[in-house]
Amino acid sequence: MKQEYIGVDKKIISSLKAAQMEAPTRIQQAVLERLEEHKDENLLAASKTGSGKTLAYVIPILNRLLEDETHTALAILPTRELALQTVEVFKTTIKNILPKPKRGLHAVAVVGGLFVEKQLRLLSKHPHIVVATPGRLNQLLQENEMMRAQIENTKTLVLDEADRLFEHRCFPDLKPVCKALPSQLQILVFSATLHMRDGNKNTVSFLWNLKNVFSREFHVIDLSPPNTVAGNITHLVAITKHEHKSAALLFFISQKHGRKLVFTNSIGTAKRLSRALSLLGQSTVCLHGKMLQKNRLAKLDELREREDISVVCTDLAARGLDIKDIVAVVNYHCPATARTYIHRVGRTARAGACGTVLDILSGEETETHEKIQKELSITAEQLSLPAMETAAGIAALSENIAEREEHARDELAEMKLSDLRRLLEKNKNRLHKTLSSFVLKRETQDTPAVAGVERNSSEKTLAALQKLKDDSKAFEKRQNDKARTGPGH
Numbered sequence: 001m002k003q004e005y006i007g008v009d010k011k012i013i014s015s016l017k018a019a020q021m022e023a024p025t026r027i028q029q030a031v032l033e034r035l036e037e038h039k040d041e042n043l044l045a046a047s048k049t050g051s052g053k054t055l056a057y058v059i060p061i062l063n064r065l066l067e068d069e070t071h072t073a074l075a076i077l078p079t080r081e082l083a084l085q086t087v088e089v090f091k092t093t094i095k096n097i098l099p100k101p102k103r104g105l106h107a108v109a110v111v112g113g114l115f116v117e118k119q120l121r122l123l124s125k126h127p128h129i130v131v132a133t134p135g136r137l138n139q140l141l142q143e144n145e146m147m148r149a150q151i152e153n154t155k156t157l158v159l160d161e162a163d164r165l166f167e168h169r170c171f172p173d174l175k176p177v178c179k180a181l182p183s184q185l186q187i188l189v190f191s192a193t194l195h196m197r198d199g200n201k202n203t204v205s206f207l208w209n210l211k212n213v214f215s216r217e218f219h220v221i222d223l224s225p226p227n228t229v230a231g232n233i234t235h236l237v238a239i240t241k242h243e244h245k246s247a248a249l250l251f252f253i254s255q256k257h258g259r260k261l262v263f264t265n266s267i268g269t270a271k272r273l274s275r276a277l278s279l280l281g282q283s284t285v286c287l288h289g290k291m292l293q294k295n296r297l298a299k300l301d302e303l304r305e306r307e308d309i310s311v312v313c314t315d316l317a318a319r320g321l322d323i324k325d326i327v328a329v330v331n332y333h334c335p336a337t338a339r340t341y342i343h344r345v346g347r348t349a350r351a352g353a354c355g356t357v358l359d360i361l362s363g364e365e366t367e368t369h370e371k372i373q374k375e376l377s378i379t380a381e382q383l384s385l386p387a388m389e390t391a392a393g394i395a396a397l398s399e400n401i402a403e404r405e406e407h408a409r410d411e412l413a414e415m416k417l418s419d420l421r422r423l424l425e426k427n428k429n430r431l432h433k434t435l436s437s438f439v440l441k442r443e444t445q446d447t448p449a450v451a452g453v454e455r456n457s458s459e460k461t462l463a464a465l466q467k468l469k470d471d472s473k474a475f476e477k478r479q480n481d482k483a484r485t486g487p488g489h
Helices: 010-018 026-037 053-067 080-097 116-123 134-143 145-152 171-180 201-214 242-255 267-279 293-305 338-345 363-376 391-445 448-485
Strands: 043-046 073-076 107-110 129-132 156-159 186-191 219-222 233-239 259-263 284-287 309-313 326-331 355-361
Touching (some): 010 053, 026 043, 053 073, 053 080, 053 186, 080 293, 107 116, 107 134, 116 134, 171 201, 242 259, 267 309, 293 309, 326 338, 355 363
Parallel strands (some): 233 355, 259 326, 284 309
């Protein structure tokens, strides 16, 4: 039987079909059918990554807003990237159904890493939809009455990636927000990883927390398969020495056209590997959890614009990031658990497409990998590396990459010092003027002894800054000398 957008306004349906979404996905249809029969019911929905969960709550919320202009919604997600993605889905859909939206029919993001003042200005327009992360939401709740009023007026609450929201990192910020919510509201909870039929301890803990916080019952829609990955994925494995991992990675990504995700277990490795691959002629970007928000967004824009690129990342990108058409996922480091493995490989083979997963293992990782494969019922084929069948071939390529990695490390250090030097140069005159003015002011107000101490402190500060600048120049000179002499001199 053909799936249909049951109970959805015609303007929304037209918008979805114009975006090539002719019919709802399973999770979307299940949610829409239930809400058509039980409009205000609380739902707990579980469905695999890439199944269309975001639109499963965007559609009913917008449908409700077209019926009732006083309706308001708050969607909470565990990371900035997920929240910003989600607010864009709301905005795009609103724009398509209402080219000139009525006053207030807007979605705004309340997330960390962006200016508080701008977010407060957006909140002052009384938006119908707020998409937020727990940390910034709780911060504004404690500091701003406008945010408190917005939360207290919420009529639909969405908790997306809910299992993560109830983990120790997010829950301390989520709990006071939940307490500030009105008693009469609808709650829609979504996750990819509950696996409620399995009765595992993570699910039990999550359900207990959910019931404890909200003291209400939820209708469960469980479309999550047992602990498995998509069936349309080709699994490959390359077992090699730790120092040969980069060689195997380079060979694989150079043969695979399209967008690839390469997962590492540390930020340092992600940075160095990304730079090294770039120096070897590969198109790469690096994503990790300590990037400035504006830099992270710029990188995401870059990779979405390019069809053949490798994204070297930590597990930041493993949950929910909307990077379309990922043809392959590479585990440069083996994940510690089957759950992490599922989230990583769930980035490929989405919406019926095929994908490839390569696990590059050193000897100490094989035991963990075998346990994961057994738990998930996966059988991986050995990756054939024709260009590196001999030890000499592997060693030669690995040495080449190691040399580039060393150069990348030096370049990263030089970049940091160069940035600092430019900053010092830019602000030195202003700093000197400020410090001098401060000393003169204190000389007119304080005793000569106090003023002398202030002048001495200021001079020491300037001397320290100058030394830092000189050190960075010395480092640059050493690097230039090294480059001129070359190896063996």
